[in-house]
Amino acid sequence: MEVPVELVESAKAGDERAIEELIRRSQTSVYTLAYRLTGNEEDARDVTQETFIRVVRNLKKFRGDSSFSTWLYRVTSNSAYTLMAKRKRRAAESLDELTETFEPPADTAPGPEARAISSDARDRLVAALSKLSENDRIVVVMKDIYGFPHEEIAAELGIGVSACKVRLFRARQRLRDVLEGDGASEKEQVS
Amino acid sequence: MECAEAATALPGCVEGDLPEDVAAHLETCIHCQAEAVRYKRHARLMGTLADQYVEPPADLLESLLDSVIEDRKHRRSVRRKAAVGIGGLAIAAAGTAVGIVVHQRHKAATRGLVEIAGNVIDAIRPAGTSDLVAS
Numbered sequence: 001m002e003v004p005v006e007l008v009e010s011a012k013a014g015d016e017r018a019i020e021e022l023i024r025r026s027q028t029s030v031y032t033l034a035y036r037l038t039g040n041e042e043d044a045r046d047v048t049q050e051t052f053i054r055v056v057r058n059l060k061k062f063r064g065d066s067s068f069s070t071w072l073y074r075v076t077s078n079s080a081y082t083l084m085a086k087r088k089r090r091a092a093e094s095l096d097e098l099t100e101t102f103e104p105p106a107d108t109a110p111g112p113e114a115r116a117i118s119s120d121a122r123d124r125l126v127a128a129l130s131k132l133s134e135n136d137r138i139v140v141v142m143k144d145i146y147g148f149p150h151e152e153i154a155a156e157l158g159i160g161v162s163a164c165k166v167r168l169f170r171a172r173q174r175l176r177d178v179l180e181g182d183g184a185s186e187k188e189q190v191s
Numbered sequence: 192m193e194c195a196e197a198a199t200a201l202p203g204c205v206e207g208d209l210p211e212d213v214a215a216h217l218e219t220c221i222h223c224q225a226e227a228v229r230y231k232r233h234a235r236l237m238g239t240l241a242d243q244y245v246e247p248p249a250d251l252l253e254s255l256l257d258s259v260i261e262d263r264k265h266r267r268s269v270r271r272k273a274a275v276g277i278g279g280l281a282i283a284a285a286g287t288a289v290g291i292v293v294h295q296r297h298k299a300a301t302r303g304l305v306e307i308a309g310n311v312i313d314a315i316r317p318a319g320t321s322d323l324v325a326s
């Protein structure tokens with residue numbers, strides 16, 4: 001995502017065209033993170049919409065202490081978490097329903113490293129991610145895909161850093177179980 | 192240490208965040224070493240998703256722009272209503288002030304009163320709300 005500082009400044013000043021351009025340039029990044037966090041198209045859409053409303057409302061508060069994209073990702077993950085928490089409160093949808101309706105995303109423009117890895121492996125990974133609980137998925141997506149520090153993820157989820165690590169490790173274990181099958185390690189030990 | 196005990200902390204091998212006893216066990220256990228290799232492989236694979244963009248639905252941009260514009264409009268109108276509210280308060284306050292003035296100067300000519308009331312309203316009207324108070 002390329003969002004020049006000048007564009008952010010113009011958008012902050014209330015320039016409608018700059019705001020439009022800013023949304024145009026960053027929508028794919030925001031949608032991608034939203035999709036990774038929620039695991040489905042409909043929620044990713046809602047999260048993206050909520051994110052940009054919040055971003056535009058709070059642009060004046062963006063001081064440039066972090067990069068614009070970091071700030072944007074922070075707002076995105078916060079919007080996703082809010083949506084999921086709200087849903088949990090209403091208990092409107094079960095995780096089973098979420099995983100049943102999951103469809104692998106249409107990926108675009110892979111980088112060189114990503115190209116070297118078979119798309120099959122990535123598809124399996126994305127499918128495995130969808131099998132995690134929302135709480136586990138948020139932690140592992142934010143840490144292992146986007147590289148957020150433990151402290152920030154913990155603050156986002158309103159839990160302590162050690163609880164956050166426990167959740168991350170558990171999420172990695174579940175991913176491992178889904179990707180390798182529970183018995184993989186035993187088989188390997190025998191051979 | 193047993194493998195089962197080490198298992199809970201083992202995913203920390205991705206960032207080299209292992210308790211001493213687990214790290215010591217890992218040194219000597221082929222089974223856990225294989226597990227560590229898996230965790231690191233998965234983490235690397237996860238990392239490659241960072242630049243794997245998911246193409247948003249074709250109509251998303253338009254609906255984003257619509258909702259943002261709608262929200263800005265809505266917020267502007269809320270602000271305007273709030274300003275009108277302040278204006279209304281100002282008029283009410285002016286009414287009270289006029290009442291006091293009338294009480295104090297009940298012998299003054301009607302023309303003088305209107306002038307005084309006008310001055311009171313001008314004095315307490317918040318800056319920038321004149322057009323809103325008028326509407």
Ligand SMILES: [Zn+2]
Pocket residue numbers: 193194195197216220221222223224
């Ligand atoms: Zn072991």
